[in-house]
Amino acid sequence: MSAKGRPEREFRPLGGSEVREPAGPPQGQTPECEARTSSVKPRAWGDHNDAASVRLAHCAKTFPDGTRALLPLDLEIQAGETVVFLGPSGCGKTTLLRIIAGLAQPDAGGRVFFGDDDVTARPIERRNVGMVFQSYALFPNMTVAENIAYGLRVRGIRADERRQQSARLLDMMRLAGLGDRRVDQLSGGQRQRVALARALAVRPRVLLLDEPLTALDAKLRESLRVGIDRLLRSLGITAVYVTHDQAEAMALGDRVAVMSHGRVEQIGAPQDIYYRPASAFVADFIGTMNRVSGERDGPSLRFPGGTLRLPDHAVAADHAMFRPQDARIVEPGAGALTGRVAAAFFLGSMTRVVVDLPGEQTIVVDTVERRSFVNGDAIGVDIDPDALVILES
Amino acid sequence: MRTRENLFLALLALPAMVVFAAFWLLPMARLVSVGASGPRGPAAYLAIVTDANYFASLVSTVTLSIGVTFSTLVVAGIAGMFLQRNDFPGRAVLVSLLTFPLAFPGVVIGFMVIMLAGRQGLIGSVTDALFGSKLVFAYSIAGLFAGYLYFSIPRVILTVMAAVEKLDRALEEAARSLGATPWQVLRDVVLPGLRPALISAGAICFATSMGAFGTAFTLATNINVLPITIYTEFTNYANFSIAAALSLVLGVITWAALAVARTLAGSTVAAAA
Numbered sequence A: 001m002s003a004k005g006r007p008e009r010e011f012r013p014l015g016g017s018e019v020r021e022p023a024g025p026p027q028g029q030t031p032e033c034e035a036r037t038s039s040v041k042p043r044a045w046g047d048h049n050d051a052a053s054v055r056l057a058h059c060a061k062t063f064p065d066g067t068r069a070l071l072p073l074d075l076e077i078q079a080g081e082t083v084v085f086l087g088p089s090g091c092g093k094t095t096l097l098r099i100i101a102g103l104a105q106p107d108a109g110g111r112v113f114f115g116d117d118d119v120t121a122r123p124i125e126r127r128n129v130g131m132v133f134q135s136y137a138l139f140p141n142m143t144v145a146e147n148i149a150y151g152l153r154v155r156g157i158r159a160d161e162r163r164q165q166s167a168r169l170l171d172m173m174r175l176a177g178l179g180d181r182r183v184d185q186l187s188g189g190q191r192q193r194v195a196l197a198r199a200l201a202v203r204p205r206v207l208l209l210d211e212p213l214t215a216l217d218a219k220l221r222e223s224l225r226v227g228i229d230r231l232l233r234s235l236g237i238t239a240v241y242v243t244h245d246q247a248e249a250m251a252l253g254d255r256v257a258v259m260s261h262g263r264v265e266q267i268g269a270p271q272d273i274y275y276r277p278a279s280a281f282v283a284d285f286i287g288t289m290n291r292v293s294g295e296r297d298g299p300s301l302r303f304p305g306g307t308l309r310l311p312d313h314a315v316a317a318d319h320a321m322f323r324p325q326d327a328r329i330v331e332p333g334a335g336a337l338t339g340r341v342a343a344a345f346f347l348g349s350m351t352r353v354v355v356d357l358p359g360e361q362t363i364v365v366d367t368v369e370r371r372s373f374v375n376g377d378a379i380g381v382d383i384d385p386d387a388l389v390i391l392e393s
Numbered sequence B: 001m002r003t004r005e006n007l008f009l010a011l012l013a014l015p016a017m018v019v020f021a022a023f024w025l026l027p028m029a030r031l032v033s034v035g036a037s038g039p040r041g042p043a044a045y046l047a048i049v050t051d052a053n054y055f056a057s058l059v060s061t062v063t064l065s066i067g068v069t070f071s072t073l074v075v076a077g078i079a080g081m082f083l084q085r086n087d088f089p090g091r092a093v094l095v096s097l098l099t100f101p102l103a104f105p106g107v108v109i110g111f112m113v114i115m116l117a118g119r120q121g122l123i124g125s126v127t128d129a130l131f132g133s134k135l136v137f138a139y140s141i142a143g144l145f146a147g148y149l150y151f152s153i154p155r156v157i158l159t160v161m162a163a164v165e166k167l168d169r170a171l172e173e174a175a176r177s178l179g180a181t182p183w184q185v186l187r188d189v190v191l192p193g194l195r196p197a198l199i200s201a202g203a204i205c206f207a208t209s210m211g212a213f214g215t216a217f218t219l220a221t222n223i224n225v226l227p228i229t230i231y232t233e234f235t236n237y238a239n240f241s242i243a244a245a246l247s248l249v250l251g252v253i254t255w256a257a258l259a260v261a262r263t264l265a266g267s268t269v270a271a272a273a
Ligand SMILES: Nc1ncnc2c1ncn2[C@@H]1O[C@H](COP(=O)(O)OP(=O)(O)OP(=O)(O)O)[C@@H](O)[C@H]1O
Pocket: A063, A064, A065, A067, A068, A069, A087, A088, A089, A090, A091, A092, A093, A094, A095, A096, A244
């Protein structure tokens, strides 16, 4: 899913709970905003021709108290691409975002480029970025429409054009009719959309989002995630998105960068990160990963109840990792591993079986088989060799 | 059982009621009746607008208080913002020194103004050395202005610092991300955020300046501000009814200013919630 392979840039309204579609909107569907402003020539919000690539060269951040929030980082984000920075609390995500935004300076030697511009010395107000804060930071002394139009106002755009633009954005964000409300009269989800609309109103070269959905409940988060995904795709804007929610990262990112302790551990397409984690941290942080260790015996790993053939690139590894859904439940003795059912959870679409292996190892296997498991039953587990993850230490 | 409880509660409230009656209701009622009992009758209350002398006193008091209030807000607003937002060595010491004038009574403040701008004052000697003429303004309304400014600023600085600390920095960053210049951030985000604090601090400042007596009395007994006018009517001319009427007018204006400020600040607080 590269940025270049993106569907046509066209507007779709944000929100709704539809399942994400990779393709652009069906032909003939007229976006709401264009239908409403038919008198003027519709200027699609997708015209982000000035979307810029972002390049960080040797950017590090040490705070005055000595905290090394970010270790030296080199990174390029292509124009129109969405990169999600994912990591646990305190790993330096916000610090990185603030350096890109211009709210923080990298340590000496670090440079930030938007396209070919070196913007390192430029303060945020002259970088033309759009920023969505975790707390939304909506102006309490302004109405919703005034909030959205604020960036236009400080640029000296005339009042009637501001009104027009904010009406268009209100439509686009499914906030029509709420323009005159005060910010404290909005729900959490509505505030989130106002914050996004306000950031987009200035047609930023780069859109920066700091955990924009964290303050919302799970259900709303999911539906807004779909909306944001659509929006970013239809606008073709360069977006840097920070989150500690891996599902959000997987769903939104063209690429995901997994961070830990101020370092980017791995950056790649969501599938890469998920199926080919480059470090133990990434493997553990994303999804559920089983880890079994055994005795190395030539090309295989030997366990008390069987052997597991390792891929050729596993030179000296004495362990293997795999995802719960990459294992199959078989008759005892028929698979690579044999153990006993410790617990089984029926989750509707599948059953999650916890299996105790000899030697104090425990693994988790997901199965869609319609059978029931009795705790203590002997059980065999077979693993797709292609799905094995090996990290040579 | 219930009646006994009620009786008990009433007993508890009794001291407060007695104090309220003795020190508020009775003197107030007396003041109102005294004001209306002079040779002019109830018309004494109108004297403040009909009598040129009293009216001038009212106008100069209100003008002085408004001037002090706005100057204080500007000076203390900038200083408070600076002190809260910048950390430098000696900041804590500076802040505690700034609050020192809070400990002085008005008389001492007046004394300090005289030492600064009086006939033997610092400003006088400096201007004498520089231009050959002494600049002396301690005994005029300008001296009063300096004194009031001096004791109003610390109070307001403290209020402003507390309010600045509570400002949400993300709001300012959001405005900047949208392209706002520092002045626009100040106008559109910081000042609206400080508005309730500035209004209530300004109201207190205004009320204090309206009623301050000690400083004016120290500087000169003939400065034409209301508290001094009341004092002279009362002690020099034994004109009790006018003194009482002027006192009530002074009280009502100050009280009204505080009430208006409370409503204004309250409604902004609600809007910001
Ligand atoms: N102004 C500061 N001074 C000193 N240390 C700081 C400062 N700001 C952040 N840090 C430290 O830098 C590290 C990274 O902080 P950062 O805010 O970037 O984390 P984060 O990944 O955004 O975390 P979260 O998910 O909790 O928002 C943390 O250890 C934090 O304590």
